[in-house]
Amino acid sequence: MVTSSRSKSQAQAPQKYHEPVQGTVFHGDGREEALLKHLQSLSSLSAEETSSLSLQDRSQRVLDAIHEFGKGENRYLMSIGDTKGRQVEELVKEKKPKLILELGTYVGFSGISFGRHLLELHPDSIYPGDWTSNTQEDRAGYISLEKSEVYATTARGGFKLAGLDKVIKVITGSSTTSLKSLRETLNMPKPLKFDMVFLDHLKPLYTIDIKVLEEEGLVGPGTLLVADNVVKPGNPAYLSWVRATPEQKRKSLQAPRLTKQPPVTPNPPIEEWETAFHDGPIDETRWAPDEAEGITAEGDPGLIYTSEMLDGWDPYTGEKDACEVSVCTGRQD
Numbered sequence: 001m002v003t004s005s006r007s008k009s010q011a012q013a014p015q016k017y018h019e020p021v022q023g024t025v026f027h028g029d030g031r032e033e034a035l036l037k038h039l040q041s042l043s044s045l046s047a048e049e050t051s052s053l054s055l056q057d058r059s060q061r062v063l064d065a066i067h068e069f070g071k072g073e074n075r076y077l078m079s080i081g082d083t084k085g086r087q088v089e090e091l092v093k094e095k096k097p098k099l100i101l102e103l104g105t106y107v108g109f110s111g112i113s114f115g116r117h118l119l120e121l122h123p124d125s126i127y128p129g130d131w132t133s134n135t136q137e138d139r140a141g142y143i144s145l146e147k148s149e150v151y152a153t154t155a156r157g158g159f160k161l162a163g164l165d166k167v168i169k170v171i172t173g174s175s176t177t178s179l180k181s182l183r184e185t186l187n188m189p190k191p192l193k194f195d196m197v198f199l200d201h202l203k204p205l206y207t208i209d210i211k212v213l214e215e216e217g218l219v220g221p222g223t224l225l226v227a228d229n230v231v232k233p234g235n236p237a238y239l240s241w242v243r244a245t246p247e248q249k250r251k252s253l254q255a256p257r258l259t260k261q262p263p264v265t266p267n268p269p270i271e272e273w274e275t276a277f278h279d280g281p282i283d284e285t286r287w288a289p290d291e292a293e294g295i296t297a298e299g300d301p302g303l304i305y306t307s308e309m310l311d312g313w314d315p316y317t318g319e320k321d322a323c324e325v326s327v328c329t330g331r332q333d
């Protein structure tokens with residue numbers, strides 16, 4: 001059964017530090033390099049200051065410093081932020097995933113927020129720095145894919161300061177291509193798969209990338225999917241896929257491919273919010289792209305997801321946003 005239920009956050013909307021950023025330069029103008037220099041210059045994050053702290057306290061210092069930096073003029077950071085991030089952290093603590101895959105590292109805020117729980121949840125596991133071919137059963141780790149070498153460098157610097165460099169492995173390159181060869185890259189023989197996938201990269205790629213993951217068997221029954229920004233800017237194509245039944249998905253694959261992206265609704269008024277996002281859409285059309293970088297994928301339409309939306313806000317603009325949380329409960333042939 002596929003359900004779409006409401007999940008209202010009790011948290012308060014955050015203070016507004018920036019105007020909405022659509023249509024303006026909001027990354028890639030040197031701020032990410034400046035962030036790394038800033039973090040490395042803070043005495044509160046130095047080895048002497050943090051060596052006696054718990055991993056949670058040490059990583060929280062880094063998260064707080066990243067968030068503070070992002071409040072500055074022209075320093076907006078496209079991170080998941082505190083309100084949505086905390087809710088996803090609770091899911092990590094509850095579901096106890098061992099292997100987490102992230103699409104879209106950026107400066108590492110989500111990686112630190114979620115990855116920092118792995119060592120406590122699975123203290124006896126073997127982490128990416130020490131993976132070899134005979135550690136498959138005992139593995140835990142946070143694999144993060146990032147297109148930009150510059151952002152990956154900043155993130156790796158933050159992971160080191162947070163004490164998480166052995167837990168998180170960043171792989172640079174474009175997601176769809178990286179996913180096609182990820183089993184090989186990580187030496188992950190079947191049936192090993194991810195327990196959790198966090199999708200937070202280029203919005204039109206969520207659908208093709210989840211389909212590649214399904215086809216590669218890297219997600220399947222038991223996997224938890226968390227997709228950010230399904231309201232701002234919105235992602236009807238992805239929501240349609242994870243909210244549809246196997247029958248609806250099989251039917252959609254018979255339909256001709258569309259050449260345009262589905263419409264998105266930035267900043268919907270409250271009444272549209274309810275119907276447009278919590279309850280819909282399940283649209284039996286085949287939104288583009290299910291092709292990227294010469295790779296096509298039709299996914300595994302037999303997979304059954306239970307899906308619901310977690311409300312939250314952009315951490316700096318205060319705009320409403322949400323994560324779609326989907327659990328793969330089984331497979332129907």
Ligand SMILES: C[S@@+](CC[C@H](N)C(=O)[O-])C[C@H]1O[C@@H](n2cnc3c(N)ncnc32)[C@H](O)[C@@H]1O
Nearest residue numbers: 079080104106109110146147174175200201202
């Ligand atoms: C919204 S940010 C990720 C934020 C991060 N997850 C966090 O919450 O801290 C999106 C990231 O996806 C990366 N990205 C965009 N297209 C990509 C692709 N095709 N493959 C991998 N990463 C991509 C961008 O460079 C950017 O760093």
